[in-house]
Amino acid sequence: MTHSLVDQALARRSTLGSSNSTTAFRIADSIGDGMPGIELDQLGPHILASVRNRELEERVKAITDHLQSAIYLKILDPSEKTSPCHLSGPPVEEPFVVQENGVHFEMSFQSGYSQGIFLDQRDNRQKLRSVLEEGQTLLNTFAYTGAFSVFGALAGATTTTIDLSQPYLDWSKRNFQLNDIDVETQYFCKGDTFHWLKRFAKQGRRFDAIVLDPPTFSRDKNGKVFRVEKDYPRLVELASGCLAPGGTILACTNCRQIDEQGFKRQIRSAFRRPVHLESAPMPSDFTAPPYLKSVWIR
Missing domain, CATH: 3.30.750.80 (RNA methyltransferase domain (HRMD) like)
Structure with a gap:
């Protein structure tokens, strides 16, 4: 049995x-x-x-x-x-x-708690590849090993990959190289996503697509705490300040304390104008009750 x-x-x-x-x-x-x-x-x-x-x-x-x-x-x-x-x-x-x-x-089975990519994001990565076009730009925040960035680069986009961990950024580069992508044509930023979003906004840098998939809880080097339940709107607001006209944000969370409608309310509260929100289901091989909330913001 x-x-x-x-x-x-x-x-x-x-x-x-x-x-x-x-x-x-x-x-x-x-x-x-x-x-x-x-x-x-x-x-x-x-x-x-x-x-x-x-x-x-x-x-x-x-x-x-x-x-x-x-x-x-x-x-x-x-x-x-x-x-x-x-x-x-x-x-x-x-x-x-x-x-x-x-x-x-x-x-890798020797890499700690996570093994390299999050399987529940497979369909979102594939969709991102279809959304982006040759010559566009992608900002991948909280990037881990850069899987979204690789898909973006394969679509012809110039990618910017942000993560706090240099080992994960190095891992991201290896993933680019596994797919015959020249890492010298892409950008990698070590540090806090909130810091980089503010910096890009001041520099006037704009991206055609931005991926937001933060941990449910984190603490920066200054001790400032981020919690999805209360801080996600601030993250979306900062990201929207770096979004090119007509651009797309993929906002995700696996926080089980927030349902999909509550997550959408968080997102809408970050904008002063109406936005189109499209929910994305989890991949079909994830058959248990869904926990990952994915919303495409256009």
């Missing part, structure tokens, strides 16, 4: 699973696939199992022991910030490459 649950989940994702152009996707999504508390992600030839507590470790072993893959286990507790542990199969001690809609990304 346990094996059949995984096999049924895989069958529901047969289109993704048989595609050579996408090798990173969610195999099983907790209660959405009849496995409460367990998430299974296909990452190239390997599998990452994520659970809320270690008591589910034996159940993970039971449902995956027939899969011919290296399997790693992650405890879903951001306060821990630890790398996944090896559970079964051959250990994977070096970074490896996955594909998403034909785009290559470096992944």
